Amino acid sequence: MDSHYKMNMFLIISIYGFLMMFLPLQISCSTDTISTNQSLSGDQTLVSSGGVFELGLFLPGNSRSLYLGIWYNRTRMSFHGLIIWSSAGFDSPSGVDVQMVLLDNGNLVLRDGNNSILWQSFDNPSDTWLPGAKIRLANTDLETRGMFLTSWNALDDPSLGRYSLRFDHDGKENSLVIFTNGTKPYWSSGAWDDRLRIFRQVRFNGNLSFEFNLSESYVTYSVRNQNLFRFVMDVSGQLMAYSWLEKQKIWESSWSAPEELCMIYGYCGSFGICHDNSSCTCAPSFRRPLLQGSNDSSAGCISEFSVDENQCGEKDDKFLPLENMKLASDPEERDP
Secondary structure, eight states: OOHHHHBTEEEEEEOTTTSTTOOOOOOOTTOSEEETTOOOOTTOOEEOTTSSEEEEEEOOTTOSSOEEEEEEOTTTSSSOOBOOBOOTTOOOOOOSSOEEEEOTTSOEEEEOTTOOEEEEGGGSOOSEEOTTOOEEBTTOOGGGTTOSEEEEEETTEEEEEEEEEEEEEOSSOEEEEEEETTTEEEEEOOOOOTTOGGGTTSTTGGGEEEEEETTTTEEEEEETTOOOEEEEEOTTSOEEEEEEETTTTEEEEEEEESOSGGGSTTTTOTTEEEOTTSOEEEOTTEEOOTTOOTTOGGGOOEESSOOOGGGTTOTTOOOOOOTTOOOOSSOOOOOO
């Protein structure tokens, strides 16, 4: 898959196990629904009712796995859409009387005969956050465990990657946090206020409306002017915001985070100080380890003095003020 194709296709679903409920029967490309005993094959696709999204099969890069993908409808635009979702790591339900519907907001829904939703892609996002989808509180019950973003493993590999974006609550504040390998904090938006000011620098943010729901523990957003907009948890560890420029027919990256290397947790390591130019130095009376490589900023610093723990707490102990410093939101206690 070339980079142009990758930058435009956006919802993918591993077909193994997912389409087992559907048996071969050709369907029209103009429909937005597929039912039990129907299937997709070859170049056949589903198109949402308003013509915004299209669903079909594709083979990413050199992969031997076939995927079901959703992209912005190529009849409306001059190219394919960016891949923003993968079902890798998720299971979809099976049943005897089920319809799969592609909605005009990009949500793929499985409904039973009573029109009740059995499963939807908005509850199982991949690397992209579309308007109307919800990011749930981290570490909640099993029903909501999948409601966070996870990056791809590589640009041409939609399996689960290293970075995930979650809504986090530590008892005092609410924030968006990027984790590495599922558990290690990498970046935090910091505490949110009612206006979600973490997004204040997103271009066209006057058209974005965020809903921060504490009772149900989720955050979602909408776009007032109906322009195409999306957030992506990129393979690089960046949370990217993209706006569609209709006149130029391109996606513009209007915002990203972390905006600076100093915003990354532990970038300069223990007792390290990160500066505006992203360089690292040691706190006063600390130094870099002798064996530390010159380019290894995360190894941190060690004390220049040997401190007897029995000497701590003496009456002549003093605190050294460090100006213009911002401590991590979850500082750890470390011995020098």
